[in-house]
Amino acid sequence: MTNINFQDLSDVIRLISDIKHKNILSSHDIALKTEAMLEALIAQGKWTSASELMQLIKQRIKCISQSLPMEATAINVMRHILKVIREEFEVASEKKGESQSLQYIVTGASSNVLDYSQSLSSLQAALLDHLSEYKTELETSAENIAAQASEHIHSSETILTFGTSKTVQRFLKAASKKRTFNVIVVEAAPLYLGHSLAANLAKSNIQTTVIPDSAVFAMMSRVNKVIIGTHTVLASGGLRASSGIHALALAAKHYSIPVMVLSHMYKFTPVYLGSNDHEAFNDCASPASLIPYSSGQVLNKAEVTNAVFDFVPPELVTLFITHQGGNSPSYVYRLLSELYHPDDYEI
Incomplete structure (x- = not known):
C-alpha cells in the first residue's frame, strides 16, 4: 500500500x-x-x-x-x-x-x-x-431482530435452518416462548456446525431434527419456512452465504417455501457481484476437512476444492429481517442509501 x-x-x-x-x-x-x-x-x-x-x-x-x-x-x-x-x-x-x-x-x-x-x-x-x-x-x-420472531413463526410450523448462527438461534428461542414449532437443522458439512445449533435449541425444549446436507431436497416439502443467517448482503439483494445455502434456497424455490434472512445492518454492503468477480467473491478453506492428508498419494491427481461461500441470487430470497423490520431484496438499494454516502460506495 x-x-x-x-x-x-x-x-x-x-x-x-x-x-x-x-x-x-x-x-x-x-x-x-x-x-x-x-x-x-x-x-x-x-x-x-x-x-x-x-x-x-x-x-x-x-x-x-x-x-x-x-x-x-x-x-x-x-x-x-x-x-x-x-x-x-x-x-x-x-x-x-x-x-x-x-x-x-x-x-x-x-x-x-x-x-x-x-x-x-x-x-x-x-x-x-x-x-x-x-x-x-x-x-x-x-x-431487536429476535423481538420480531413471533410475527414470523407460528404454532405447529416446521422451520428449516442451516448450520449455526447466533442470530438465528436467538430468533428461534424467542419464538419458542410464545409458539410451539419444529426445527430441522441442516448439519452443514464438512464442519458440521449445525450440530451445535441443534444441541442449543434442544436445551431450550425446541423439537429439533438434524439432517445431512444431501437430505435438504427430500425434507423441503415438509417445511413451512426457511430461516437462515448470512455473511454479507450484496447491493443486488443477493447473499454471500455459507457454502450449501444456494442448494437449500433452490430447493425452497422449487417448493415455493419462503426464505427469510436474518441480518444485522452492518452486513449490508454496496458491492455488486460482477460477471468476472466470482473468484474474488469466494474463499477456499483447507481441503483437509474433506479429504484427510493421508489420502494425498492416492489423490495426487485430483483437485479438491473446499469453497467457503455460496452466492445466493436475490430472486431466491423472500425477506430480509433486520432490527428495523422486514424488507424485500428489491428494497436493499434504499437501505444502502440510508446507511452509506454514495461517494463512499467505492474507496
Whole structure:
C-alpha cells in the first residue's frame, strides 16, 4: 500500500490480526471492535478537520480490504461512520437546508457548498455522541431482530435452518416462548456446525431434527419456512452465504417455501457481484476437512476444492429481517442509501 504510514495504522493492524487469528469470531464482535477503534481514533487521533478524519478512516478501509478481502463487516461499519461524519459536519457548519443544492437533497451526491477541510471545534463531541448511540444500536440489534420472531413463526410450523448462527438461534428461542414449532437443522458439512445449533435449541425444549446436507431436497416439502443467517448482503439483494445455502434456497424455490434472512445492518454492503468477480467473491478453506492428508498419494491427481461461500441470487430470497423490520431484496438499494454516502460506495 503506497503513501501510508503503517505505524499510524497500528489500531487497524491489531484488528486484522485478531480476525486472522480468530481471536474475534463473530461479525457482531467485529462490528463492536471496529466501533471502538473508530471511537478511539476520533477522540485521540491526529486530525483537525472532517476531511482529515475521513482520510484516516479510508486508509483503514483500504488496509482491511487488501488484507482481508472477504471481510465486509468492519468495512461497512467504517463506511457508515463516514456518512455520519458528513452529516454531523453539515449540522456543525450550519449549512443544512436551503444552502444545499437540489441535487444533494434528491440524490445525496456531493455538493460544492461544504468544505470538509474547514476546522470545526464542535465536530469531535458531536461524533462521539453519535458513536455512543451507534454502539447501543449494535449491542441491541440481535435483541431487536429476535423481538420480531413471533410475527414470523407460528404454532405447529416446521422451520428449516442451516448450520449455526447466533442470530438465528436467538430468533428461534424467542419464538419458542410464545409458539410451539419444529426445527430441522441442516448439519452443514464438512464442519458440521449445525450440530451445535441443534444441541442449543434442544436445551431450550425446541423439537429439533438434524439432517445431512444431501437430505435438504427430500425434507423441503415438509417445511413451512426457511430461516437462515448470512455473511454479507450484496447491493443486488443477493447473499454471500455459507457454502450449501444456494442448494437449500433452490430447493425452497422449487417448493415455493419462503426464505427469510436474518441480518444485522452492518452486513449490508454496496458491492455488486460482477460477471468476472466470482473468484474474488469466494474463499477456499483447507481441503483437509474433506479429504484427510493421508489420502494425498492416492489423490495426487485430483483437485479438491473446499469453497467457503455460496452466492445466493436475490430472486431466491423472500425477506430480509433486520432490527428495523422486514424488507424485500428489491428494497436493499434504499437501505444502502440510508446507511452509506454514495461517494463512499467505492474507496
